[in-house]
């Protein structure tokens with residue numbers, strides 16, 4: 367009997383969340399055919415090295431790719447690369463997508479894992495040769511050789527990706543200036559104390575950091591970048607400019623489907639379901655509830671590999687008919703040359719921060735509390751602290767704030783039930 371072509375799962379976006387979702391479907395025993403469509407030419411690959419070791423030439427391209435073509439064939443997954451879903455419609459379990467190539471794909475289950483696109487620098491000269499941004503392997507392939515040859519680099523944006531690239535460029539020997547619009551580095555996701563510590567660490571390595579400063583123009587000669595003019599009229603010379611000013615979720619298809627979309631992404635519930643109750647979405651393109659976002663108003667947008675992976679697992683479980691709550695502790699890492707940051711939980715709602723270890727020596731942890739309860743850790747060169755807090759948060763436990771600063775006592779020995787310290 368011919369196979370029913372419409373009884374298949376369409377996953378749009380072959381990145382971290384897309385590959386995690388497909389993997390999880392098969393781990394859950396779901397055997398229905400899957401079509402995984404990605405608009406990049408490569409099979410799914412990992413992005414974190416793109417702003418770190420890959421730029422320094424420490425990886426070959428193939429080592430970033432998750433699986434070879436046989437992996438997909440063995441699992442009944444048709445991987446389509448280099449083609450985008452440009453139009454999509456569904457009515458209950460009957461749906462159809464049109465690809466840029468003109469092919470149509472019928473589906474009965476749909477997942478959107480479309481990620482995000484980097485913001486462009488909205489100033490004159492932002493498109494000169496030598497102005498780069500990094501999201502894809504193709505972006506990193508363009509930047510890597512230029513960064514290795516660069517004498518002066520300006521990084522616009524003091525977030526994680528900008529600082530990783532700044533640290534790499536500095537380690538490669540360039541003069542590096544970071545231009546950040548707000549009053550501190552990592553302002554969106556880190557505690558103020560971590561921002562200060564990271565600021566000092568980069569300055570110690572010779573990077574110049576300009577806060578509360580905006581580029582107003584990128585200067586060029588013969589089409590090539592020569593510098594950046596700042597709001598105060600000064601100019602910073604540069605032969606490479608890297609823009610890391612955040613990313614915008616890709617929500618066009620969700621909008622076509624009439625799903626609820628906010629500026630932060632496609633709105634999902636705790637089981638990764640979108641507003642139609644049928645389509646699931648996961649990763650950078652989503653905004654949703656998170657039980658660890660204590661003190662933060664409304665749903666949160668997270669952009670990290672662990673988030674994309676864990677939310678995609680929840681999406682797969684929902685598609686397979688066993689909805690499971692996505693309630694994993696958010697965690698994240700960032701390698702800024704020889705500086706390794708590890709974070710678990712979300713520190714934004716904190717009303718108390720305990721410093722443990724030696725900040726100047728770059729071996730410390732910052733434990734964030736809200737109403738006396740542990741909500742997050744940010745560690746630099748202190749993996750044991752990070753792991754202890756992550757485990758405590760996973761188990762719904764805490765670590766008393768008054769004992770946490772004593773770095774002679776391992777944090778794992780201080781983990782206690784939350785109600786033992788709950789002031790209420």
Ligand SMILES: Cc1cc2nc3c(=O)[nH]c(=O)nc-3n(C[C@H](O)[C@H](O)[C@H](O)COP(=O)(O)OP(=O)(O)OC[C@H]3O[C@@H](n4cnc5c(N)ncnc54)[C@H](O)[C@@H]3O)c2cc1C
Nearest residue numbers: 379381382383405413414450451481649650669670671674
């Ligand atoms: C340079 C860089 C460094 C990073 N470093 C870290 C790190 O150190 N630690 C960490 O935890 N996280 C890091 N991240 C973040 C992490 O990589 C992302 O959060 C994660 O990749 C999100 O997964 P995703 O599947 O949602 O999106 P993506 O991995 O971006 O995948 C989405 C894919 O969908 C494709 N797509 C979109 N629309 C369509 C369409 N209509 N048709 C077909 N395909 C489509 C996109 O082209 C893309 O390939 C980094 C990100 C970048 C860019």
